[in-house]
Amino acid sequence: MKLQNDLFLRAARGEQIERYPVWLMRQAGRILPEYRAVRAKLSGFKELVETPEFAAEVTIQPVDLLGVDAAIIFSDILVVPEAMGLTYQMIEQKGPWFERTIRSREQMNFIDRNIDVQDRLSYVLEAIRLTKKELAGRVPLIGFAGAPWTILCYMVEGKGSKTFSESRKLLYTQPELAHELLQEITNVTIAYLKAQVEAGADALQLFDSWAGILGDEQYEAFGIHYIRQIAEAIPGIPFTVFSKGAITSLPKLASLPCTTIGLDWNMSMDVARTLVKESKTLQGNLDPCVLYGSDELIENETRKLLKSFKSQRHIVNLGHGVYPDIDPEKVKVFINTVKSYEI
């Protein structure tokens, strides 16, 4: 089906656009009362992720309610470790928790190898098919996965952390084990993202939330190396790499065979463009806290961001997921400011 609004895809590919496309990380979620109404009917976050009808419903909500230029499938990066054999719980106010972690050669046996993603992640793929049908070509649908380094962080640490020191310890003490685990995650992620494209995803994004805790050399070896394998395996589709906090790795990220680099809010757009050059589209990066401000402040800060763009190779987004206590009306001010800005 031909898309009625393909701005996001054209901006990603560096093609001509009439205006900048805009969407928000975590747009399908806690900020919308309509989302909370769906969520309230269910036992918890995981039931929502695992029920295609509900996942599709909340994926489409921000398209209807906020007017974004792309939808992103409602899911979680932790479905991959779970598919590989490590089940997790999502504990309210605390975050994810894994009963089993991988810190030794023996614990690698917890991992199921050569899994069938069509089977184990069928619920995500079905949610994508349903969403595509219900979107009826209004906007593109973005599929996603966690980058291997970030997935390893959760598999090793077993929960969120400020420093992920157990994961970083593994890189020094058992680098071969770390590489083996990263390769397993990479293999599953490639199969999973290919399946998402087959199911109807128009674009893909890799989230490397913990990129910034590694130095350049380690991030090259344990992070970018595997992202490159994934990007190379899935050519020809708009592909965004969002390596949070990895500003000094931007020149290396710019050499990846992807179309788009995501920027977090504390990266300067000027510096990022200088480092990345014109070979990539940049996605981001308004500080999510701007949306706590007055309408005037939001308009001013958004325009300041837009004016900093030197070319059409931009997709507008926040520099991080939208915070849960943001008023959806403020999100609309942001979106409408982008939409009314003349290139």
Place this chain on the structure above:
Amino acid sequence: MKLQNDLFLRAARGEQIERYPVWLMRQAGRILPEYRAVRAKLSGFKELVETPEFAAEVTIQPVDLLGVDAAIIFSDILVVPEAMGLTYQMIEQKGPWFERTIRSREQMNFIDRNIDVQDRLSYVLEAIRLTKKELAGRVPLIGFAGAPWTILCYMVEGKGSKTFSESRKLLYTQPELAHELLQEITNVTIAYLKAQVEAGADALQLFDSWAGILGDEQYEAFGIHYIRQIAEAIPGIPFTVFSKGAITSLPKLASLPCTTIGLDWNMSMDVARTLVKESKTLQGNLDPCVLYGSDELIENETRKLLKSFKSQRHIVNLGHGVYPDIDPEKVKVFINTVKSYEI
């Protein structure tokens, strides 16, 4: 009293040194069994901070036991907000917690203005005097405080956070209030650090743990602006600014009237030196996770760091506080590798 080992001070000032000085952030603390023995006698962390005899004892332990080239007074950056009227609790396994927070004009009344640091922070100053006496000139003693932005983060958020979104929200919604609070913190911090020098501190360090969550412009306005006031008010003493995660602000930090810039472990030494030039000493920045490795790995990684130095303007440290479960014997391998390295 003349110092027997003033390597740290000479390296900070850019004077000739025979070898690189080395110490560790959080060297006085949980890694040492001798520290835990002192701690076990007391009701909690705060009793240790507030009892000069014990604070002096644990400050000196790493000089005796590990052979570091500098001592740093055992204390906490949160003694400043407490002196200003916001008491905190240190909750085991969770971190600091403030009953009262500053998020509005009315709540500014919680702050005591024009406080006498000699009175309210006498326990830290007495700990410094005692430590100086007991050190008997063996190594320099470093005094410290939190940078105003980081202290504001705790005063506004009331506890630790990954994003400190309440604090960042304040910068957008009530910038005048943020500046007023930052100025109050700055005034107290200047008086406090001057008092530390009078009490015997040979050098000072400002910890800006949450620098990296702000973009460049905001960090300039709400962070560096106040650090500059502090550094200007206390000239002529080795002064380190450690702005964690603020790699893109390094050129601005390099223009501060301080002697030394602290680097965290994910900043490349080469990039940092290029940005900072030769006008400052760089302190850091071995990944604290290296100390989980074998002796051989620690020696190799430490030598790799040392070989990356292009001049004598370096003080060796970790890129973050030493992690609590590190074996002190591993710390000694790190320290001895630095000490035996020929410049």
